[in-house]
Amino acid sequence: MIDKVGVIGAGLMGSEIALVCALGGKDVILSDTTQEALDRAVANLAKVVEKGVRRSFYTEAQGSEALARIRTSVDLAAHADCDLVTEAVFENEEVKANVFRQLDAICRPDAFIASNTSTISITTLASYVSPARRARFIGTHYFSPVSRMRLVEVIPGLDTGDGTVGVVMDFCRDIGKAPIRVKDVVGFVVNRMLHVFMIEAIRLVEEGVCTPEEIDVACKLGLGHPVGPFELNDAVSNSLSLQAQEILFDAYGERFRPRPLLKQMVKAGYNGKKAGRGWYRYDPKPGQ
Ligand SMILES: NC(=O)c1ccc[n+]([C@@H]2O[C@H](COP(=O)([O-])OP(=O)(O)OC[C@H]3O[C@@H](n4cnc5c(N)ncnc54)[C@H](O)[C@@H]3O)[C@@H](O)[C@H]2O)c1
CATH class of the missing domain: 3.40.50.720 (NAD(P)-binding Rossmann-like Domain)
Structure with missing residues (x-):
């Protein structure tokens, strides 16, 4: 006990x-x-x-x-x-x-x-x-x-x-x-599923199929997810997602190759909620 x-x-x-x-x-x-x-x-x-x-x-x-x-x-x-x-x-x-x-x-x-x-x-x-x-x-x-x-x-x-x-x-x-x-494998279960999903969501934006906002709506109303992938990326930070995808890419190869648009977002400093801008824009905190 x-x-x-x-x-x-x-x-x-x-x-x-x-x-x-x-x-x-x-x-x-x-x-x-x-x-x-x-x-x-x-x-x-x-x-x-x-x-x-x-x-x-x-x-x-x-x-x-x-x-x-x-x-x-x-x-x-x-x-x-x-x-x-x-x-x-x-x-x-x-x-x-x-x-x-x-x-x-x-x-x-x-x-x-x-x-x-x-x-x-x-x-x-x-x-x-x-x-x-x-x-x-x-x-x-x-x-x-x-x-x-x-x-x-x-x-x-x-x-x-x-x-x-x-x-x-x-x-x-x-x-x-x-x-x-869960077996002791890189990314365990949830992160392996999550990042395949996030990578495909970003690919949809790159191809101009949908906007990040529309994809978040699709996931919430079509799949019953509580948050969409872009809201989630902004909450955890784009740099952390990129880091996780690089580790998964090293372990499993092509299917986890981070998308160029995610790399650009990180390079531009559009890191998510804490940065004031990610896939969405956020009101600056008082004093900023
Ligand atoms: N952030 C997430 O969403 C998430 C989810 C699942 C797992 N994790 C894992 O959980 C762990 C912690 O992540 P986090 O997001 O809470 O990080 P964090 O940076 O918020 O907190 C880490 C804390 O550890 C303390 N620390 C560092 N070295 C220490 C030491 N030698 N002795 C005692 N304290 C020490 C730091 O001062 C800090 O307060 C990491 O291994 C991370 O990968 C994070």
């Missing part, structure tokens, strides 16, 4: 992973490199909770209890008695390796260690913990925004034990997520 969880990295993903664990009744330790990053994450989670209460996902009391269950620490040693620690630091193998080497020494021998990596092989990341720990090392790929998206791709590496997969899938269900078991 997993009762006490740790989350390393209090950014976009880690902070909301901490929140869903706390809403699921778990005691949580959230870590980052600075107290400022942790304070920022906690302040942001208070806003996420407010929104959740407004939308009646949970009551105000449940929201505040969850926030109270999240403790923060800049010291990885605070994870010593966690049953499961999930890493959500920068998508950089060396940064993650450094975290895993330390966690391996800090965590109890029976603790599970998970990574939220989007693109790095779980077997590669498992090589940074001791051989004895590798049976308890696994990928858990959450989706943004974690507080709303229910899917978790659960990815065993070469040495991950079947028992670990079972425990971690049960844990995901316990915190209200819907886990699926």
